[in-house]
Amino acid sequence: MSSLLIRNAAHVVTMDTAGTELSGGHIAIRDGCITAVRKEEPKGEFDQVLDARNLLALPGFVNVHHHLYQSLTRGFPESEGKTLFPWLEMLYPIWAGIDEEAVYASAQLGLAELLLSGCTTSSDHLYLFPRGQTRLIDAEIEAAQELGIRFHATRGSMDLSREQGGLPPADVTQPATEILADSERLVRQYHDPEPGAMIRVALAPCSPFSATDEVMRETAAMARRLGVRLHTHIAETLDEERFCLQTRGCRPVEHLERIDWLGPDVWLAHCVHLSDGDIERLSRSQTGVAHCPTSNMLLASGMARVVEMLARSVQVGLGVDGSASNDGGYFPGEIKQALLVARVRDGAQAMTARRALRLGTRGGADCLGRKDIGRLEVGACADIALFRLDDLAHAGAGRDAAAGLVLCGPVRAAEVIVAGRHVVHEGRLQTVDEHAVVRRHNQASDRLLRRFGEA
Numbered sequence: 437m438s439s440l441l442i443r444n445a446a447h448v449v450t451m452d453t454a455g456t457e458l459s460g461g462h463i464a465i466r467d468g469c470i471t472a473v474r475k476e477e478p479k480g481e482f483d484q485v486l487d488a489r490n491l492l493a494l495p496g497f498v499n500v501h502h503h504l505y506q507s508l509t510r511g512f513p514e515s516e517g518k519t520l521f522p523w524l525e526m527l528y529p530i531w532a533g534i535d536e537e538a539v540y541a542s543a544q545l546g547l548a549e550l551l552l553s554g555c556t557t558s559s560d561h562l563y564l565f566p567r568g569q570t571r572l573i574d575a576e577i578e579a580a581q582e583l584g585i586r587f588h589a590t591r592g593s594m595d596l597s598r599e600q601g602g603l604p605p606a607d608v609t610q611p612a613t614e615i616l617a618d619s620e621r622l623v624r625q626y627h628d629p630e631p632g633a634m635i636r637v638a639l640a641p642c643s644p645f646s647a648t649d650e651v652m653r654e655t656a657a658m659a660r661r662l663g664v665r666l667h668t669h670i671a672e673t674l675d676e677e678r679f680c681l682q683t684r685g686c687r688p689v690e691h692l693e694r695i696d697w698l699g700p701d702v703w704l705a706h707c708v709h710l711s712d713g714d715i716e717r718l719s720r721s722q723t724g725v726a727h728c729p730t731s732n733m734l735l736a737s738g739m740a741r742v743v744e745m746l747a748r749s750v751q752v753g754l755g756v757d758g759s760a761s762n763d764g765g766y767f768p769g770e771i772k773q774a775l776l777v778a779r780v781r782d783g784a785q786a787m788t789a790r791r792a793l794r795l796g797t798r799g800g801a802d803c804l805g806r807k808d809i810g811r812l813e814v815g816a817c818a819d820i821a822l823f824r825l826d827d828l829a830h831a832g833a834g835r836d837a838a839a840g841l842v843l844c845g846p847v848r849a850a851e852v853i854v855a856g857r858h859v860v861h862e863g864r865l866q867t868v869d870e871h872a873v874v875r876r877h878n879q880a881s882d883r884l885l886r887r888f889g890e891a
């Protein structure tokens with residue numbers, strides 16, 4: 437049992453329902469939860485006191501779409517100029533060499549990068565299981581637990597190979613029976629349904645061009661039986677739309693509706709190419725959307741209709757997406773991209789800095805079905821990111837520190853607290869040695885590329 441007082445924060449953005457902000461405030465934490473957020477200093481003894489003068493306090497960011505293993509191949513020269521399908525076809529044979537060590541090392545690296553940018557909860561979508569690699573998700577969960585980040589692992593899957601009319605080569609797909617058995621094992625072993633959970637598991641067949649309808653349907657039935665959420669990629673590119681029209685005779689979101697894959701327990705990555713009817717389907721079914729603006733621009737997939745989705749009360753969170761289709765895990769950068777792309781698409785008034793911040797905090801929590809994160813409120817998890825306001829990047833932005841964080845930068849988070857635990861202090865990870873993480877990751881990356889070169 438421990439307690440912490442964050443004293444005299446220069447500005448506090450609570451992201452509560454009313455959008456309360458305090459210019460000067462204190463946050464008290466006991467046993468992993470927030471017990472006070474207010475202007476007056478809370479009374480009582482605290483084990484630790486953090487002097488937060490010159491710091492901006494926000495709820496820790498919530499990242500709702502990622503593929504951590506892809507940091508092994510980020511900035512890959514051969515990916516230049518490719519759209520999603522040829523990009524995946526080039527990378528699948530390389531990724532076919534991943535193993536437990538590579539997944540562990542890349543999860544440590546990617547999650548460390550997220551933590552240092554103020555992200556306190558991340559999901560990950562791992563869908564590629566080379567033969568004999570049965571403990572890859574276990575390895576990512578272990579890495580998350582060591583770092584101290586809140587983690588939603590999603591058990592991805594691919595069972596529709598090129599030979600059967602899909603996109604991935606057969607050696608990175610799995611039989612349906614294996615997928616379903618391992619999905620159930622992971623939920624039973626790791627999923628914590630309680631408020632304050634540090635680890636949850638969701639089920640996540642990869643996409644309409646890599647998973648059969650049989651696996652999609654059976655996975656959905658299993659998730660609903662076990663009480664876990666569902667996640668997949670949908671409507672990312674026009675290639676995918678054509679693929680769905682040819683193979684399923686309907687648009688991607690209609691396809692999901694037909695196979696019982698829309699609902700308040702589902703969040704979907706990308707949703708770039710939506711018709712008015714698709715937006716209506718997402719709204720009506722209360723399905724969440726993981727908006728991944730950098731990835732969508734990098735692969736020239738398109739600009740999602742986020743402003744229209746928000747107008748129809750669709751729940752939208754943000755994802756940095758795979759480390760090889762963003763090449764970075766800097767979360768405030770994704771918030772800025774969400775703002776920029778909304779303005780380019782829908783005009784200067786389409787997205788304010790605060791609205792974008794809300795997508796990166798509460799919007800993400802909504803996608804993950806959590807009311808206990810993404811806000812600084814009494815009773816919520818003590819997941820807090822604090823950023824310096826007296827550094828180079830924020831100079832001149834003092835009149836609106838919260839907007840400054842979105843518009844200026846990039847900067848490292850100064851302090852990050854997850855479940856009341858201090859995991860970043862003065863811009864340094866407290867739970868692992870950052871340089872050791874980089875070395876181990878780069879060895880794994882070299883080994884993966886060598887293995888590919890020798891194959």
Ligand SMILES: [Zn+2]
Nearest residue numbers: 669705757758
């Ligand atoms: Zn993705």
